[in-house]
Amino acid sequence: MxxxxxxxxxxxxxxxxxxxxxxxxxxxxxxxxxxxxxxxxxxxxxxxxxxxxxxxxxxxxxxxxxxxxxxxxxxxxxxxxxxxxxxxxxxxxxxxxxxxxxxxxxxxxxxxxxxxxxxxxxxxxxxxxxxxxxxxxxxxxxxxxxxxxxxxxxxxxxxxxxxxxxxxxxxxxxxxxxxxxxxxxxxxxxxxxxxxxxxxxxxxxxxxxxxxxxxxxxxxxxxGNQADPRLVKSVRTILGRADEVEWVVDILTMTVGADRVLVCARLDFRDALTSGDVERACVRLARELRDTHEEVDEVFLEPVPRNDADLRRRVIGRYGRPLPQ
Missing domain, CATH: 1.20.1510.10 (Cation efflux protein transmembrane domain)
Structure with a gap:
């Protein structure tokens, strides 16, 4: 950069x-x-x-x-x-x-x-x-x-x-x-x-x-443009293949500068995980996203239940459909 x-x-x-x-x-x-x-x-x-x-x-x-x-x-x-x-x-x-x-x-x-x-x-x-x-x-x-x-x-x-x-x-x-x-x-x-x-x-x-x-x-x-669609797809792949993640509920990205991207994702983690497991998974996934994509500047991962009606309504309202897995 x-x-x-x-x-x-x-x-x-x-x-x-x-x-x-x-x-x-x-x-x-x-x-x-x-x-x-x-x-x-x-x-x-x-x-x-x-x-x-x-x-x-x-x-x-x-x-x-x-x-x-x-x-x-x-x-x-x-x-x-x-x-x-x-x-x-x-x-x-x-x-x-x-x-x-x-x-x-x-x-x-x-x-x-x-x-x-x-x-x-x-x-x-x-x-x-x-x-x-x-x-x-x-x-x-x-x-x-x-x-x-x-x-x-x-x-x-x-x-x-x-x-x-x-x-x-x-x-x-x-x-x-x-x-x-x-x-x-x-x-x-x-x-x-x-x-x-x-x-x-x-x-x-x-x-x-x-x-x-x-x-x-x-x-x-x-x-506030969305990041390159190829980067968004890669982020979804990296998060979706994690053993701790059961479902990628939502992904939000925004360009915050030249070659600088903010990534926010809502993830449904497996119910058997402890709070410590979720914390360690979030840290590891954020590091993996930054290591894979130099332009990723900040990463925010939020644990959410995928069956929350209000959240699903907001995601569908933004994209017209739930995010694919």
Whole structure:
């Protein structure tokens, strides 16, 4: 987990350096060319630069150890900062792009200027963004392999949103650069600023889509996602095969941070066991779960009778049926 956090930090730092240089260059090019698409891209890059700062803050603060006030640690704080990134992408990037595009479509734009500077800046920006994108994709692919998942499925279910945020940001940046290039090029070819405005609006659409995707990912993590179904299945198997356990009544899991899972299980122990036998079984099973799955952080095992009507009603209400054995 420490290695993954260091890799995430490298990904964010590389993205920060690339975005800062790109933002300054795009701002100069926007002032020189008067292009709405270039101005939208400059705002996009400044938003991304600020976002990397938020991601770094999230990485640092979420790594703090658990204490009395936060017994499950600070892992979820990373999701809050990444959710702020989604808000910033929309607020600073998309809204400004929409504004610039609409202004240009309404005819509020400067005179014709040589867009050569803009093309050069966009080409250099594309190369730098590609380097950052490659690092983010490399980390995402590596993490997906470690979890034994295809990249697409890993992106949908990951509890480590930092590298995903950078990957989505850089993907949006590459698409935005192409849209800005197209808008400026069509403006130059046709002499109509309409295409430059369209390019800016489309950049706003791309940023809005990325903001919504990031928002949904982090909202689910903040609410409390269930752990990977494969981990839940493994937990059920380990608990169900124990000699002391007659029935696995219920299993609750929740992601409490990057690669940190809380496991709660209600077990019907065999009636012949003494209270000491149950205590020793709980300690042994908790240790076995942690040894089998590194991401399992806390384990709570509760002895319950499986024929309790209220408990069965709650389990069936949550899953639609009792848990299989």
């Amino acid at each position: 420490a290695g993954q956090q260091e890799e995430s930090r490298l990904t964010v730092l590389l993205a920060f350096a690339a975005n800062l240089g790109i933002a300054i260059a795009k701002t100069v090019a926007a002032l020189v060319t008067g292009s709405a698409s270039m101005a939208a891209e400059a705002a996009h890059s400044f938003a991304d630069t600020f976002n990397e700062v938020l991601l770094m803050v999230g990485l640092r603060r979420s790594g703090r150890p658990a204490d009395r006030r936060h017994p499950f640690g600070y892992g979820k704080e990373r999701y809050i900062w990444t959710l702020l990134v989604a808000v910033m992408i929309f607020g600073m990037g998309a809204l400004f792009a929409f504004y610039q595009g609409v202004e240009t479509l309404l005819g509020h734009h400067g005179g014709e200027v040589d867009p050569t500077v803009g093309y050069v800046v966009l080409a250099v920006s594309f190369a730098l963004e590609a380097v950052s994108w490659r690092q983010a994709m490399r980390q995402v692919r590596r993490d997906a392999r470690e979890h034994g998942l295809p990249v697409r499925r890993y992106l949908r279910g990951t509890d480590e949103p930092t590298s995903v945020s950078v990957l989505l940001e850089d993907s949006a940046a590459l698409i935005g650069i192409l849209l800005a290039f197209g808008g400026m090029g069509l403006h130059q070819l046709t002499g109509s600023a309409f295409w430059d405005g369209v390019g800016s609006v489309l950049i706003g659409v791309v940023l809005t889509v990325v903001a919504v995707l990031l928002g949904r990912i982090n909202l689910n993590l903040l609410i």
